[in-house]
Amino acid sequence: MADRLTVSSLWRTQILLAFAGLPLPWRTCNCRSGDSPLEDDEVGYSHARYKDTPWCSPIKVKYGDVYCRAPQGGYYKTALGTRCDIRCRKGYELHGSSQLICQSNRRWSDKVICKQKRCPVLAMPANGGFKCVDGAYFNSRCEYYCSPGYTLKGERTVTCMDNKAWSGRPASCVDIEPPRIKCPSVKERIAEPNKLTVRVSWETPEGRDTADGILTEALALNDHLWCFCFFPPSLSVILKGLPPGSNFPEGDHKIQYTVYDRAENKGVCKFRVKVRVRRCGKLNAPENGYMKCSSDGDNYGATCEFSCIGGYELQGSPARVCQSNLAWSGTEPTCAAMNVNVGVRTAAALLDQFYEKRRLLIVSTPTARNLLYRLQLGMLQQAQCGLDLRHITVVELVGVFPTLIGRIGAKIMPPALALQLRLLLRIPLYSFSTVLVDKHGMDKERYVSLVMPVALFNLIDTFPLRKEEMVLQAEMGQTCNT
Numbered sequence: 299m300a301d302r303l304t305v306s307s308l309w310r311t312q313i314l315l316a317f318a319g320l321p322l323p324w325r326t327c328n329c330r331s332g333d334s335p336l337e338d339d340e341v342g343y344s345h346a347r348y349k350d351t352p353w354c355s356p357i358k359v360k361y362g363d364v365y366c367r368a369p370q371g372g373y374y375k376t377a378l379g380t381r382c383d384i385r386c387r388k389g390y391e392l393h394g395s396s397q398l399i400c401q402s403n404r405r406w407s408d409k410v411i412c413k414q415k416r417c418p419v420l421a422m423p424a425n426g427g428f429k430c431v432d433g434a435y436f437n438s439r440c441e442y443y444c445s446p447g448y449t450l451k452g453e454r455t456v457t458c459m460d461n462k463a464w465s466g467r468p469a470s471c472v473d474i475e476p477p478r479i480k481c482p483s484v485k486e487r488i489a490e491p492n493k494l495t496v497r498v499s500w501e502t503p504e505g506r507d508t509a510d511g512i513l514t515e516a517l518a519l520n521d522h523l524w525c526f527c528f529f530p531p532s533l534s535v536i537l538k539g540l541p542p543g544s545n546f547p548e549g550d551h552k553i554q555y556t557v558y559d560r561a562e563n564k565g566v567c568k569f570r571v572k573v574r575v576r577r578c579g580k581l582n583a584p585e586n587g588y589m590k591c592s593s594d595g596d597n598y599g600a601t602c603e604f605s606c607i608g609g610y611e612l613q614g615s616p617a618r619v620c621q622s623n624l625a626w627s628g629t630e631p632t633c634a635a636m637n638v639n640v641g642v643r644t645a646a647a648l649l650d651q652f653y654e655k656r657r658l659l660i661v662s663t664p665t666a667r668n669l670l671y672r673l674q675l676g677m678l679q680q681a682q683c684g685l686d687l688r689h690i691t692v693v694e695l696v697g698v699f700p701t702l703i704g705r706i707g708a709k710i711m712p713p714a715l716a717l718q719l720r721l722l723l724r725i726p727l728y729s730f731s732t733v734l735v736d737k738h739g740m741d742k743e744r745y746v747s748l749v750m751p752v753a754l755f756n757l758i759d760t761f762p763l764r765k766e767e768m769v770l771q772a773e774m775g776q777t778c779n780t
Contacts (some may be wrong), residue, residue: 309561323736350533353378354400362386362412376400386412388460389436417458425509426450426471434458447508471590473561479508479535481555481567487546489575491599491622492592496573502542505535505557505565540571548575560751578620585612587633588770596620605634607776608656608689640704640711648711649739657688657758658735662725664697670730671696674748681751687739687771688758695720737763 354376357364366375366382375382380400386392394410401407415436422427425445432438438458444450452469454675459465482500489496494676539553540546551571558564576598583589583605591602603617615628636655642648652658659678678685685692694705695716704716711719723741725731732745734754743757758764771777 328588354380354404357382357384357406359384359386359400359410359412362392378402382406384410384412389415391415392417400570403661408556411455415458415460415462417462419536420456421468422465423469423471426469427475428469435459436462436663440464442469442471445509447473448477449474473507473509473559473563475508476563476709477505477510477559477565479503479505479555479556479557479565479567481553481569484553484569484571486572486574489548489573492597493599494575494594494597495547495734497543498546498573499542503535503555503567505555506566507557507559507563509561510559546571546573576622576624578624578626579732581618581626582776584612584614584633587612587631588768588774598622598624602626604631606655608686609636609691610634611636616695628712638706638709640706640709640715642715645715645722648715648719649735650651650692650720653735653739654737655689656691657737658688658693658733659685659717660693660695660723660725660733660735662720662731662733664698664730666696668730670748674730674732677748677751681755684751684755687776687778688755688764690758693719695725734758736761 305505306672310450348356356376357366363385364382366380366383368375368377368380370377378400380397382393382400384392384396384398384645386498388529390412392410393413395408396410399407417436417438419434420430422428423442423444425448426443428440429443430438430440433469433470436458439455440457441455442450442452443728450469451472453466454469456464456466456469475717480503482503484498484500487498524556536554537553537555538580539551549572551573552568553571554566554568556566556759558750575594577596578598578600580596581589581591581602584606587604587606587610589602589604593600593602595602598620601617601619602619604612606612608621610633612631614631616631618626618628621627637649638648638651640648642651649658661671661678663669675694691706694703699717700713702713702720704711704713704719717726723733723735725733730746733741733759734743734745734751736742742761759768
């Protein structure tokens with residue numbers, strides 16, 4: 299019995315020295331059968347002792363697993379020299395050393411903890427957001443959403459994976475919905491009397507965008523392109539065509555509003571402004587006459603005035619008006635050849651027939667044999683086209699009363715009437731003389747010698763009334779090439 303106690307004490311001493319790292323005093327032991335330290339009673343003794351008095355405290359790692367290896371075998375997981383491997387479960391990561399050793403100070407070589415893995419914080423998408431089940435921790439599921447008017451671009455749902463990365467790329471919210479714009483309703487407009495345009499107004503349409511709101515402020519770009527802008531400038535409503543409140547001429551006018559939002563999505567609305575001018579139909583100038591009309595010449599309220607060229611008299615209505623029933627007032631005018639009445643009793647009555655119709659060139663001579671008289675008539679006959687163009691009627695007074703003869707073209711006036719005309723215009727009785735009378739009966743120029751037709755025409759062309767005649771003649775293409 300004493301020998302067995304000695305052997306057991308020796309083994310215990312060697313074990314303690316080995317744990318303490320001290321050299322072992324190896325000695326040869328002559329053990330008898332049944333004296334080995336590996337026998338059942340020795341194992342039972344060691345287990346009973348170290349089980350109740352561990353060297354280091356037991357290791358417990360939350361969300362992790364511990365795998366220990368002790369020099370004494372499986373029963374000595376907290377004894378001196380025990381090495382323990384620490385492994386964290388999926389979704390957790392180790393903070394500290396992955397292997398712990400039970401030291402002589404009865405403490406483990408490090409402190410460890412398994413912390414839940416965490417992915418980087420997701421960036422908040424502009425005009426949107428996201429909701430997560432468990433924040434940014436492992437296996438947390440986050441779902442993106444966008445504000446009204448925006449559409450999600452990318453993966454809607456991402457999950458925090460074991461490698462601390464999200465399962466998909468970050469999503470973004472983009473505005474792909476075009477703004478809405480409702481065009482106004484504009485009915486057909488009719489021009490007022492004697493007008494060719496209509497002032498048309500309407501409410502400026504609002505551009506509405508789910509993301510950006512209402513877009514309405516106005517900015518002129520050019521005569522036919524306007525911008526209705528709401529700050530910032532990228533939110534704009536552009537008008538193509540005349541703006542509201544403009545005077546629209548006759549016809550069909552296209553109006554287009556285009557609205558852009560911040561994302562440059564475009565919305566368009568189009569409508570038409572129709573302006574109608576009531577018309578009576580075009581009138582024509584009478585043959586050998588002129589026509590001058592107000593406004594556009596045939597629209598409701600327009601007035602057309604008529605006149606005849608020199609040597610013709612107007613018959614019918616001198617003016618006609620386009621009425622509301624789209625019919626012309628009065629009767630159709632015509633220009634008839636002028637019929638001079640030489641049977642009147644006074645010179646004044648004779649001149650009244652030419653008032654505002656013809657100019658008179660009165661050539662007076664005491665005798666038909668007068669050389670100046672003959673030369674003057676010859677020059678006037680060669681310039682007949684210029685005389686007609688300027689509405690000039692030549693009146694001849696030849697002789698001395700009672701043998702005095704007055705002649706207007708082919709018509710002969712009585713001597714008494716010819717004498718009255720000389721006296722009224724104070725024309726010399728016994729010498730050659732030429733007098734120019736305008737359309738208002740005014741004595742404009744007197745000549746006591748020959749007058750060249752060119753000089754006469756140049757003078758007449760300076761008269762105000764003649765300038766109006768020249769415009770009308772140019773419009774009708776009346777010229778004189780001779």
